[in-house]
Amino acid sequence: ANPGTQVLFPGPNWPAWAPLQIACYACGRQFGTASVLIHQKTCLKKHAWGSDLLPAKRRVALPEPPTAFALPVSGDSEEAFNHYNNDAMDVYTTHATVCRYCISQEKIRRDEEAAAAAAAEAEAARRRVAEEERLRREAEESARQDEEERLRREAKEAAARRRAEEEEEEWLRREAEERARLEAEEAVAAAEAARRWAEEEERLRRE
Numbered sequence: 355a356n357p358g359t360q361v362l363f364p365g366p367n368w369p370a371w372a373p374l375q376i377a378c379y380a381c382g383r384q385f386g387t388a389s390v391l392i393h394q395k396t397c398l399k400k401h402a403w404g405s406d407l408l409p410a411k412r413r414v415a416l417p418e419p420p421t422a423f424a425l426p427v428s429g430d431s432e433e434a435f436n437h438y439n440n441d442a443m444d445v446y447t448t449h450a451t452v453c454r455y456c457i458s459q460e461k462i463r464r465d466e467e468a469a470a471a472a473a474a475e476a477e478a479a480r481r482r483v484a485e486e487e488r489l490r491r492e493a494e495e496s497a498r499q500d501e502e503e504r505l506r507r508e509a510k511e512a513a514a515r516r517r518a519e520e521e522e523e524e525w526l527r528r529e530a531e532e533r534a535r536l537e538a539e540e541a542v543a544a545a546e547a548a549r550r551w552a553e554e555e556e557r558l559r560r561e
Contacts, residue, residue, distance in 0.1 A: 374435045376426060379442040380417050381459075382450070387428045394419075404455035417449040 375384035380397045398416055405413045419425075420441035426434045450456040 374426070374428075374430075374432065375439075376435065377439040377442040377446070379419055379445040380449070381456075382443060382446045387426065390425070401453070401455055404459070405453075408454050412454045414449070414453050417445050417453075420445050 374387070376387060376390040377384055378390065378394055378397055380394060380401055383393075385393050401416055405416070420438065422441045423434070423437040426438050450460070
């Protein structure tokens with residue numbers, strides 16, 4: 355725990371169903387009423403073990419439990435929890451400033467939190483990159499589909515224009531053929547009429 359950490363104790367903004375927590379006077383962490391005593395015994399043993407590893411001149415006495423207020427139990431008021439917790443945190447912060455074990459544990463905790471924060475940031479960055487990559491691929495796929503649709507549409511329109519042009523050319527060809535046929539028939543009819551007229555003139559001349 356950090357000697358300068360502000361612990362959030364029960365207050366008016368806590369939801370009504372939130373369990374009231376008790377601060378450990380040895381490490382500053384919070385525990386429920388059913389587990390705090392068990393934790394304190396273990397916590398003090400760790401402090402004693404850690405202190406024994408230090409040079410004699412750096413060892414300090416274990417912190418004494420707060421005495422101004424009784425340890426609250428389930429069913430006590432928020433005020434009782436607040437009073438005890440404030441007293442417990444005073445004991446902890448005073449002890450933690452001189453306890454080399456607490457300082458080393460605090461450093462370990464901070465390093466772990468920093469590592470966890472770095473890992474979380476790296477994971478968040480990885481997810482951002484993955485999301486950006488997903489969005490980029492979706493945009494590329496959407497653009498590709500749009501381009502394919504545009505090309506299909508243009509090809510369809512071009513095919514329709516070609517069909518229309520071919521139909522127009524076929525109609526013009528047939529019209530030209532029909533006109534040529536009619537002109538040929540008219541020419542044949544005119545020649546036949548001229549022949550008959552010449553024959554009629556020749557017959558009249560002979561008569």
